Every structure is written in structure tokens, then in C-alpha cells.
Amino acid sequence: MQRFEFLGVPKSKKNMKKSYILLVILLLSSFHIFATHNRAGEIVYEHVAGNTYKITIYVFTHTESLADRDSLEVQWGDNTMYQIPRIEKITLANQYYKNTYVGYHTYPGAGIYQIVMEDPNRNEGVLNIPNSVNTVFALSTVLKISPFVGINNTPVLYNYPIDKASLGQVFKHNPGAFDIDGDSISYKMAICRYDGGEEIIGFQLPPASTDITVNEITGDLVWNAPTQIGIYNVAMEIEEWRNGIKISSIIRDIQIEVEDADNNPPVVDSPAEICVVADSLIEFEITATDEDNDFVTLSTSGGVFELNNCPAELMDTVTGLGTITTNFIWQTCCSNIRTQPYNVIFKAQDDHPETQLTDYSTTNITVIGPATEIIDLEPSNSSILVQWLQNRCSNTTGYKIYRKKISDSNQPAECETGIPESWEYELIGTTNSRTDTTFLDNENGDGLALGFYYCYRIVTIFNNTIEGVTSEIECVELAEGAPIFLKNTVSTTDTEEGAIHLQWRKPINLDTTIIKPPFKYILYYSRDLYGTFYEGPINVLGLDNTSYIDTSINTKDNPSIYKLIFTNYDEDNNTWNEVGEPTYASSPFLSLSASNQQLTLKVEENVPWENESYVVYKLNNETSEFDSIGTSEINIYVDKNLKNGEEYCYKVKSINYYSADSLPDPIINFSQIACGVPIDTIPPCCPTPEVVSQCDDMRNRLSWSFSADSCYESLDKFKIYYTNRLDGEFELIETIDDPTVFSYYHYPETTLAACYKVSAVDSAGNESVCEETVCIDNCSYYDLPNIFTPNGDGVNDLYHPYPYKFVEKVDMKIYNRWGNLVFQTEDSDLNWDGKNIQTQQLVSDGVYYYICDVYEYRLTGLESRVISGFIHIYSKEEVGSP
Numbered sequence: 001m002q003r004f005e006f007l008g009v010p011k012s013k014k015n016m017k018k019s020y021i022l023l024v025i026l027l028l029s030s031f032h033i034f035a036t037h038n039r040a041g042e043i044v045y046e047h048v049a050g051n052t053y054k055i056t057i058y059v060f061t062h063t064e065s066l067a068d069r070d071s072l073e074v075q076w077g078d079n080t081m082y083q084i085p086r087i088e089k090i091t092l093a094n095q096y097y098k099n100t101y102v103g104y105h106t107y108p109g110a111g112i113y114q115i116v117m118e119d120p121n122r123n124e125g126v127l128n129i130p131n132s133v134n135t136v137f138a139l140s141t142v143l144k145i146s147p148f149v150g151i152n153n154t155p156v157l158y159n160y161p162i163d164k165a166s167l168g169q170v171f172k173h174n175p176g177a178f179d180i181d182g183d184s185i186s187y188k189m190a191i192c193r194y195d196g197g198e199e200i201i202g203f204q205l206p207p208a209s210t211d212i213t214v215n216e217i218t219g220d221l222v223w224n225a226p227t228q229i230g231i232y233n234v235a236m237e238i239e240e241w242r243n244g245i246k247i248s249s250i251i252r253d254i255q256i257e258v259e260d261a262d263n264n265p266p267v268v269d270s271p272a273e274i275c276v277v278a279d280s281l282i283e284f285e286i287t288a289t290d291e292d293n294d295f296v297t298l299s300t301s302g303g304v305f306e307l308n309n310c311p312a313e314l315m316d317t318v319t320g321l322g323t324i325t326t327n328f329i330w331q332t333c334c335s336n337i338r339t340q341p342y343n344v345i346f347k348a349q350d351d352h353p354e355t356q357l358t359d360y361s362t363t364n365i366t367v368i369g370p371a372t373e374i375i376d377l378e379p380s381n382s383s384i385l386v387q388w389l390q391n392r393c394s395n396t397t398g399y400k401i402y403r404k405k406i407s408d409s410n411q412p413a414e415c416e417t418g419i420p421e422s423w424e425y426e427l428i429g430t431t432n433s434r435t436d437t438t439f440l441d442n443e444n445g446d447g448l449a450l451g452f453y454y455c456y457r458i459v460t461i462f463n464n465t466i467e468g469v470t471s472e473i474e475c476v477e478l479a480e481g482a483p484i485f486l487k488n489t490v491s492t493t494d495t496e497e498g499a500i501h502l503q504w505r506k507p508i509n510l511d512t513t514i515i516k517p518p519f520k521y522i523l524y525y526s527r528d529l530y531g532t533f534y535e536g537p538i539n540v541l542g543l544d545n546t547s548y549i550d551t552s553i554n555t556k557d558n559p560s561i562y563k564l565i566f567t568n569y570d571e572d573n574n575t576w577n578e579v580g581e582p583t584y585a586s587s588p589f590l591s592l593s594a595s596n597q598q599l600t601l602k603v604e605e606n607v608p609w610e611n612e613s614y615v616v617y618k619l620n621n622e623t624s625e626f627d628s629i630g631t632s633e634i635n636i637y638v639d640k641n642l643k644n645g646e647e648y649c650y651k652v653k654s655i656n657y658y659s660a661d662s663l664p665d666p667i668i669n670f671s672q673i674a675c676g677v678p679i680d681t682i683p684p685c686c687p688t689p690e691v692v693s694q695c696d697d698m699r700n701r702l703s704w705s706f707s708a709d710s711c712y713e714s715l716d717k718f719k720i721y722y723t724n725r726l727d728g729e730f731e732l733i734e735t736i737d738d739p740t741v742f743s744y745y746h747y748p749e750t751t752l753a754a755c756y757k758v759s760a761v762d763s764a765g766n767e768s769v770c771e772e773t774v775c776i777d778n779c780s781y782y783d784l785p786n787i788f789t790p791n792g793d794g795v796n797d798l799y800h801p802y803p804y805k806f807v808e809k810v811d812m813k814i815y816n817r818w819g820n821l822v823f824q825t826e827d828s829d830l831n832w833d834g835k836n837i838q839t840q841q842l843v844s845d846g847v848y849y850y851i852c853d854v855y856e857y858r859l860t861g862l863e864s865r866v867i868s869g870f871i872h873i874y875s876k877e878e879v880g881s882p
Contacts, residue, residue, distance in 0.1 A: 037065030038122050038137035039096070040161040040233070042252040043115055044154040051109065051145060055084070057101040057117055059139075060162050060255070064095060069119065072101050075197075077113030077143065080105075094356075096162055113143045116197035126255075127230040129192060130202040140197035140251045149247050155179040155238060158301035159345060159360075161254040166261050166357050168209070171223040174360040175238065175252060176345040178303025182338040183242045187219040190235040190251055197251075206232040206256070218343070218362045226258040261355035266290040268298065268348035268361040270328075275366040275415035277469065278337050278393060282312075282330040282365065288348035293322045295351040300328070302344040304365070309335035312344075328363075334393035336367040337462045368417050369393060369468025372437075372460050377476040382447035382581035384454055384476060386439045391460045391468070396434035400459040400467070403428045403441065405452040405610060406659045407475045418459055418467035425457060447581045449608030450484045451658035453477055477660060480509050482580030483521065483546070483566050484658075485608055488587045489669040490555050493651075498555030498672070500587050503547040504564055505663065507580065510543075515568050515579055519543040522565040522576075525550065527558040529586050529606045534563060555672045559589035561606055583608060588654045588669055592676035597642050599676045601650055603635040609656040609667055611635070619649040619673075626651060642678045649675040684760040685711035686770035687718065687742075693752050695779040698805060702774075703743040704758045714762040715739035721757040724748065726775070726859045730757055751806045751857035753777040777859045781805045782828075784852065784869065790834030790842060791875040799832040799871070808862055811853040814871065817846065834873065845873050 041059040048054050057072060071083040084103025092098055107113060118138040126132035141154065158176030165171035177185050189212070191199040205212050210224040214236055221236060233255050240248040268288045276282055288298040297319045304312040312330035328344065336342075341364035349358045370392060378385040386401060400418075402425035410423050419425045429439050441456075442448060455475040460468040487503035502523070524536035540548055553560065564583050567576040586606040593600045603614055616637045617626035630637060642648060651674070656667040687704035694701055702720065706712060717737045721730035734744060748754060755775040761767045781804045788799045807828045814823040814832070822836045822843055834842050848871045853864045 037061045037067040038119055040253050040255040041137075041139050042157060042161065042250055043117060043139045043141035044156060044250065045115070045141065045143060046153045047151045048104065051107040053105060053107070053143065055103050055105060055115060057084070057139065059099045059101070059117075059119075060092075060160065061097045061099060062095055062123060063091065063097055065123075069099070072117055072119060074103060074105075075114075075116040075118075076105050076107075077115050078107055078111075092160070092162075094162075094164070098160070107143075107145055110145045110147065113145070114197055115141045115143060116193075118193075118195060118197070122233070123231070125231055126233050127228070128204045128206050128232050128234075129200055132233075135200060136194040137253070138193040138195065138197050139253060140193050142249045144247045146247075149242060149245065151181075152183070152240070152242070152247050153180055154248050154250055155183075155185055155240060156303065157238070157250075157252065158303075159347065161252055163254070163256050163358060164355055165223060165226050165256050165258045166263055166265065166355055167227070167229055167258055168225050169263075169265055169357065170225050171256065171258075171265075172358070172360050173221040173254065173256070174219050174345050174362060175236065176301045176343070177219055177238055178306070178343065179240060179340065180303065181242075182340050183240050183247065184340050185219070186216050186239045186241065187214045188216055188237050188239070189214050190237040192233050192235045192253055193251055206234065206258075218364070220360065220362065221254070223256070229258045229260050232256050232258065259355040261352065261357075263294070263350065263352040263355055263357055264291050265357035265359050266294075266296045266348040266350050268346050268359045270344075270346050270361040270363045272362075273341075273364050273366075275368065276332060277370050278332055278334045278367050279370070280332055280367075282328070282332060284328055284363075285325055286328060286346050286361070287323065287325045288346075288359075289323045290348075290350050292350070292352065295319060295321055296324055297349050297351070298324055298326055299347050299349075300344060301347070302342065304330060304342045304344055307336065309333060330365070332367050334369070334395050334462070337369045337393070337395065337466055337468070338367065339466055341366040366415055368415060369396075369460055369462045369466060371469040371471050372399070372458050374456060374458060374471055374474040377454075377456065377474055379454075379476050379478045381450065381479045381481045383440055383442035384448065384456075384478070386441060386456050386458075388437050388458045388471065390435060390437050393460075393462060394434070395462050396460055397464045398430055398432045398434075398461040399437070400427055400461060401429040401431075401439045401441070402426065402457045402459065402470075404455050407453055407455050408473065410473075412470055417469055419457060419470055430461075448478055449583065450478050450480060450482060451608065451660045451663050452610075453659045481507050483507055483564055483583060484663065485562075485564060485583050485585035486664065486667055487547075487669060488560075488562065488585040488607070490587050490651075490672040491549070491670075492551075493555050493673040495554045495556045496552065498551075498553045500550045500553065500555060500560055501547070502550065502562060502585075504583075506543055506546050507566060508662075517543065518569045520567050520569070520576060521545070522567060523548060523550075524563040524565075526561050526563075527554070529559050529561055529589065529604055531561050531563065531584065555587070556674075559587050559604070561586035585609075588652060588671040590650065590652050590671040590674040592650070592674050594676050594679045594681065596680040596682040597644055597678055598638055598640045599642060599648060599650075599678055601637045601639065601652065601674075603652050603654065603671060605654065605669075607656065609658050611654060611656050612666065613655045615653040615655065617651050617653070644678050644680055647675050647677050649673055680762075680764040681766060683766040683768040684715060684762045686768045686772060687758045687760055688772065689756055689758045689774040691754070691756055691774045691776045693776050693779045695752070695781070698747065698752065698779075698781075700746045700748070700752055700754055700756075700776060701743065702746060702756050702758070705742060711760075714764070715760060716763045716765075717761045718742075719759045719761065719767065720744055720746075721759070722746065723755050724751055724753055724857065724859070725861060726755065728755075730755075752779045753857060753859045755859065775859060779806075780854075780856065780865070782807050782810070782854045782856070782867070784830075784850070784867065784871075786870060787872050787874070788832075788834065789874050797833065798830075799834065800830045801828070804828070806856055808855045808857065810855065811864075812850065813852070814848050814850045816843070816848055822848065834875065842875060843873060845875055847872055 039060045046054045075081045088100040090098040122132045122137045124133035155177040212223045238250040270286045290296045299317045310333035318326045344363045346361045374388045376387040458471040483504045491501045492499035521540040523538035524534040588605045652671045654669045689704045720734040722733045789796045
């Protein structure tokens with residue numbers, strides 16, 4: 001018998017394919033040799049260096065099985081596979097072995113790799129897996145290598161995937177997952193795997209009186225409750241997440257044996273959630289109770305006992321009769337700060353003589369970073385120097401500085417870190433070291449605006465990414481000594497004779513013994529919102545002269561921003577010297593955008609005050625007055641139910657404020673008058689396409705429809721877009737000018753594999769932007785006859801396929817019954833004359849076997865499919881050798 005050798009030799013999928021049929025036969029004949037030993041397991045990995053990983057496979061087997069593997073074959077997900085050795089075999093209770101296999105593998109580069117181990121086979125009698133004894137046992141784990149993810153290790157699973165349950169009693173299992181990298185872990189039910197790591201066909205969840213579920217956060221698998229004794233296998237997918245990206249997943253295979261025992265499981269009780277600030281002492285009591293008064297063993301597992309810095313005190317396993325208690329103690333430190341909670345799993349198992357039952361309780365412990373304290377705010381008339389205490393934790397890597405222009409009494413909720421979005425703070429800066437504890441807030445060099453309370457909070461950053469608890473709020477006003485803008489309102493709208501009214505508050509607390517009169521305000525203007533080109537100056541003499549009307553300007557088409565500078569005269573140098581910092585304010589500018597039966601109004605402005613609301617006025621053509629039609633808290637307002645083609649005119653009142661008590665409230669400014677005409681710009685609905693290949697006619701029938709009757713209104717035409725590749729670009733192939741036609745026949749030239757989009761165009765020329773794609777790829781046009789008569793009678797003397805289309809090439813091989821190659825070609829027409837390629841003589845009558853790779857254009861490009869079969873050769877001449 002031919003021997004197949006796989007040990008230690010990397011193989012590609014191509015080499016595997018050649019031996020597939022014989023390998024299947026070999027495996028089927030030897031199932032009972034290897035049978036009845038694989039019960040449960042999982043695959044985990046650790047990063048070693050570069051693209052090299054240490055892979056560990058845990059397989060749980062039965063001690064009475066004759067099969068025993070000292071190595072397992074691993075498919076690494078990069079088209080290679082080889083054996084890895086067993087490094088440990090431990091005997092467990094209830095006739096189980098725990099087998100540990102370890103191997104190292106270096107991947108070629110970034111990518112997503114599915115690591116699979118498959119081994120014949122599962123144990124006999126698994127009730128929810130059809131024919132389990134002849135079903136391959138497979139484990140699967142996904143590894144993602146990416147420069148955007150960084151170094152990663154899978155979670156470690158501390159609790160074994162083998163357990164016992166009692167008929168009619170709620171069963172609970174927890175994997176005891178711990179992620180050393182601090183990544184987020186989620187859990188969900190999965191389907192057990194077999195060949196290639198694929199889901200077992202026909203797999204069913206075990207029967208339950210209510211249900212069987214997995215808590216996606218804690219990982220508790222709860223079976224409520226078993227209704228039939230026997231052995232069952234379930235799978236749990238343990239997913240690992242980093243910054244919202246899935247970076248690994250483990251398919252854990254779990255075996256549960258249900259027995260009919262006069263026994264109730266113990267109950268273990270521990271706190272569900274605990275949150276502490278680093279350096280806090282955690283101490284609590286855990287209780288396990290057995291209502292049957294059996295002996296109970298209470299144990300614990302979790303990554304907190306394995307930490308390099310400040311681990312929890314290792315708890316002794318406690319055994320007692322009926323009810324037992326023990327204490328959990330953990331003196332945390334700053335090294336324990338992380339985003340994800342630490343899961344501590346407490347397990348209680350009774351010692352019933354028939355069936356030992358278990359219960360689990362999970363305590364999630366979150367350790368957060370402490371807050372720092374703001375110690376000083378030093379204001380000038382345009383900036384504030386913020387200073388705070390250095391955080392006590394040595395793993396502090398920086399700080400975030402937040403600001404808002406009004407005080408609040410917000411306090412973080414329990415275990416809340418950072419600044420909640422609802423508090424409406426602005427992140428204005430960061431520092432990048434523990435000792436960098438000052439920040440100058442000057443609005444990125446533009447200077448802070450007078451008239452506000454500036455309030456600050458500091459959030460400490462730990463380990464480069466983890467936010468701690470926010471500091472308390474501290475507020476201060478700028479030192480006054482410069483004017484403050486109060487008004488920039490459009491009083492006249494015109495392209496040439498427009499006018500803007502400006503007003504400001506004079507500097508207060510001005511020490512005129514140091515800053516001596518005379519005084520002058522200087523205005524510069526730019527006809528935009530952002531001061532791209534300032535012109536001027538405009539001089540306003542006198543401290544108390546605090547207003548100006550800018551006239552003969554285009555207020556219809558442009559906003560205007562003004563820079564206001566306060567100066568005093570230096571007699572000694574005959575110069576006007578700037579006092580304080582300039583202040584800026586623009587006029588509100590109203591723009592309109594038209595669409596179907598509506599106009600959208602948008603107000604833009606660049607001002608030092610805060611915007612509270614906007615009041616919209618529309619021109620009443622009958623009274624020639626502007627009437628208020630609505631209010632908006634944002635700078636956008638939509639006026640609906642208008643008539644297309646008619647002109648409508650608007651202006652907007654901007655209501656604003658400063659937070660300082662000494663300034664007027666509210667501050668009112670008006671935009672210019674703007675007019676617009678609504679037009680139809682809304683595209684029609686997107687049709688829903690369907691496609692069917694009519695293979696005999698070598699065409700595709702495309703049809704489409706709408707989901708609502710209103711979609712049929714105002715239609716003018718349809719446009720059809722096509723590509724013959726999944727990743728191809730769509731091109732317009734047809735425009736159907738009749739809006740009552742809802743189907744189209746397409747006759748492609750190279751392949752019927754196709755993807756289509758259909759868009760609709762309305763009478764206004766608006767085309768729908770449709771992303772819905774329909775694809776088809778199910779016609780094959782290459783079939784071979786099974787009878788060939790190369791007898792020289794002029795009929796069927798050449799072996800060739802039935803009429804075909806869309807075939808690029810073939811790889812045809814014909815073998816005699818001894819496995820010898822008698823014919824080979826890449827010609828799609830074949831044209832075999834029946835002669836042996838070695839002897840050039842006609843082959844003998846008989847049955848011949850062929851394998852043909854047919855290369856056709858599919859949606860994914862040029863793909864091959866394998867066809868195989870038998871050819872019966874009949875000839876009058878008995879010539880040649882087989």
C-alpha cells in the first residue's frame with residue numbers, strides 16, 4: 001500500500017490537491033484507528049518578534065482512548081502546514097488528558113491568517129453533532145498582522161473547556177479569559193468546526209428547556225437547562241478588539257457531559273463590578289453555598305494573579321461542607337491602570353458522589369488613573385497660563401487640556417474617565433511628558449477674546465493612550481485693558497451703498513497715569529469672514545467714541561470682518577502706540593441653497609462672542625415687511641413648502657452673548673438680505689435591480705422595480721451600468737429613454753458573469769446615485785462527451801467538447817486504468833485523435849479517466865474549475881497499447 005508522509009514538511013494547497021482523493025480514502029479506512037479521543041480545545045498565540053509567533057494548542061482527550069498524538073499538524077493560514085510537537089500531557093479528573101502542543105511560525109508579512117488544526121476525529125456519541133465519531137475535530141484561531149494594530153497576543157483562557165451538567169439544572173461555564181495587552185474582549189456562540197476550520201454542517205445547539213446563551217461582555221455561557229442526558233459540544237467565539245478594530249478571534253470547542261443526578265449545583269457569590277482609583281486596596285468576601293450540604297471547593301482564576309507589577313494576592317483553594325467563604329485582596333498600583341476591566345473568575349465545585357457540578361461568578365475590576373490638580377491660572381489681556389500638579393503615577397505620559405467659556409458644576413460619574421462629550425468642553429492642547437505641567441492658552445497665537453470666563457480641566461494620560469479622571473474645574477477672566485466688540489450688524493443691503501454698524505465697549509480699569517491720552521481707535525477691514533486682506537485704516541478719535549458706520553460698501557455679496565486696535569499718543573516719539581491686543585468681529589453673512597420646493601439658509605460669522613440662536617425673517621410681498629418665520633439654535637434653517645421658480649427673500653437676526661457679567665446680554669446683529677429661488681434638485685428613487693442568466697441564449701435578463709408608488713412620478717429615463725469584475729469599474733452600457741420599460745437583455749462578449757447598477761433620471765435631469773449592485777456568475781459552457789469512436793469512419797474520430805463559449809483555455813489530462821498519461825493539451829477544442837502521446841498509436845478500447853481544469857472568466861477574473869469523468873473508447877481496430 002502506498003504510504004503518505006506529511007511529518008515536518010511544509011506543503012502548499014496545490015500539492016495537497018493532487019493527493020486529496022487517495023487521502024480521503026485512506027482516512028475513511030482508518031477512522032476507527034484514530035477515533036474517539038478529541039473532546040475539546042483551543043488555539044492561542046503569543047508574539048515573539050517581527051512576524052514570528054508562538055502558537056499553543058490545547059487539546060483535551062479521553063484517557064481510555066487508544067489514540068495518542070505526540071504531534072499535530074497545523075495549517076498556518078499562509079498556504080503552509082507542518083507538525084508541531086506535544087510538550088506536556090497532564091492527567092485531569094474524570095478521565096481527561098490535557099495535551100499542550102507548541103510551535104513557532106514566521107509569517108511572510110501583514111495580513112489576516114486563519115490558523116487551523118484538524119485531527120480525526122471527535123469522540124463517539126456527541127448528540128448534537130451528526131455522526132460525531134466520523135467527524136473531523138478542528139480548532140481555528142484568526143491572527144491579524146498589521147502595522148496599524150501593532151504587537152498582539154491572544155487572550156489566555158484559564159478555565160478548562162470540559163465540564164459536567166445535571167439534567168434540569170441551570171449550567172454555567174466561563175472561559176476565564178485574560179488579555180495581557182489590555183485589549184477588549186467580547187464573546188458569542190459559535191458552531192463547532194471540522195474540515196478546513198469550516199462550520200459543521202448539521203450542527204445544532206443542545207436542547208434546552210429555555211435557551212443556551214453567552215453573555216457578550218462577561219463570557220458566561222448559561223444553559224437553561226439541559227433536557228436530555230448525554231455528551232454535547234458547543235463552541236464559543238472569543239473576539240479581541242483594539243480601538244474598535246477586531247484583531248483576533250478564537251473558536252473554543254467545549255464539551256459538556258449531562259448526567260441525571262440527584263444533585264443541585266453550588267452557588268458562588270461575588271461582587272459583579274468594582275472600580276477603584278490606582279493605589280487603592282481592594283478587599284471583598286466570596287461565598288460558595290451548596291444546598292445539598294455537599295463538600296464544596298472554591299477556587300479562582302484570572303490574569304490579576306499573573307501581573308508583573310502589583311498582582312493580587314494568590315488565593316488558596318478552599319474546601320468545606322455546605323457554605324464556605326474566602327477573601328480576595330489586591331493592593332493596586334499605577335501599573336494596573338488600563339481601559340478594560342480585569343476579570344476575576346470564582347469557581348465553586350461540589351463533591352457529590354454521582355456528578356460533580358460547578359458554578360461560576362465573575363467580578364470585573366477596573367483600575368483607573370488618578371486626577372491631577374490645577375494650581376494656578378495667570379491671565380493677561382489675551383492669554384492665560386495654566387499650571388497644574390505633576391500626577392503621582394510614574395506611568396503618566398502626558399496631559400490633555402480642555403476649556404469652555406462658562407463655568408459648570410459637573411462631576412464625573414463613578415468610574416468615569418476623561419471629559420464626557422455632553423460637558424461641551426474643547427480640547428485645546430496636549431503635553432507629552434509627566435513633568436510638562438504648564439500650558440499657555442492664547443488661541444493658537446490669535447489671542448483670547450475678552451468678555452468671557454475661561455474654565456479649564458486637565459485629564460492625565462497614562463501609558464500613552466489611557467485617560468484618567470478629570471481634574472476639578474478652575475475659571476478666570478482675562479485682564480481687561482482693550483476694547484470689546486459688541487455689534488457688527490448690516491444696516492443696509494446693497495451692492496454699492498450698503499452699510500454696517502459697528503459698536504464696541506471702551507477699555508475699563510484703564511490707568512491713565514500710565515497710559516495717557518489722547519486715545520484713538522483704529523479699524524481695519526477685510527471683505528470676507530477671515531481677514532485674508534485687511535485694508536484701512538479708519539481712525540476713530542476719543543476714548544468714549546465707541547461706534548462707527550461703514551458706508552458705501554457691497555453688503556449684498558460679501559461679509560466684512562473688522563480688526564479693532566486701541567492706541568494712545570506718545571508725544572516724545574510722535575507715534576500712536578498699540579495698547580493691549582486687537583479684537584476681531586465679522587458681520588453675519590447669509591447664504592441660500594436651493595432644492596425642490598425649499599431653500600436652506602446658512603449663517604456664517606467669525607465673532608468673539610458665543611451664538612445662542614437665530615431668528616429668521618422672510619419678506620412679505622403684500623406688506624413689504626419682513627415677518628419672523630422661525631428660530632434655530634444652529635446656523636442652518638430650512639424653509640419648506642415653497643413654489644419652485646418663485647423668488648423668496650430673507651434676513652437673519654443673530655442672538656449672542658458673552659459670559660462676563662459686566663457686558664450686555666443679549667448682543668444682537670443682523671445679516672444682509674439674501675434672496676433665492678427653489679428648484680428641483682432631488683434625484684428620483686433608486687431602482688431595485690434583479691438579474692437572471694439565460695444560459696442557453698447566452699444573455700442576461702436585467703429587470704428593476706421601485707419599492708414605493710411615489711417613485712414612479714416624474715421619471716424620464718433609466719441608465720444601466722455594467723462591469724464583468726467584482727472589483728471592476730462600472731461603465732454606462734445603455735440609456736433607456738422610455739420610463740415605462742423595466743427590463744433589458746444584455747449579450748456580453750467574453751462572459752455572462754456580470755454586475756449591474758440601474759439609475760433613474762427624472763424630467764429635471766436629476767439622476768439617482770445608486771449603490772445597490774446585482775451580480776450573477778452561474779453559467780458554465782464546457783461539457784465533455786463520455787463516448788469516443790476513433791475508428792476512421794469520419795464520424796466522431798476526434799474527441800472534442802460540446803459547443804462552448806467563454807473559455808480561455810483548458811488543462812486536459814487523460815489517463816488509462818493504470819494511471820498512465822495518454823493525452824494532454826491546453827487547447828480548448830481538445831481535438832484528440834485517440835493516439836497515445838508516448839507511442840503515437842491508437843489506444844485500446846476501454847474506459848479512460850480525465851481531469852480537466854477549465855479556465856473561464858468569472859466575476860473574480862480568470863478562474864479555473866475542475867471537471868472529471870470517464871471516456872468510453874470504442875474502435876474497430878485493436879491497435880496500440882493502453
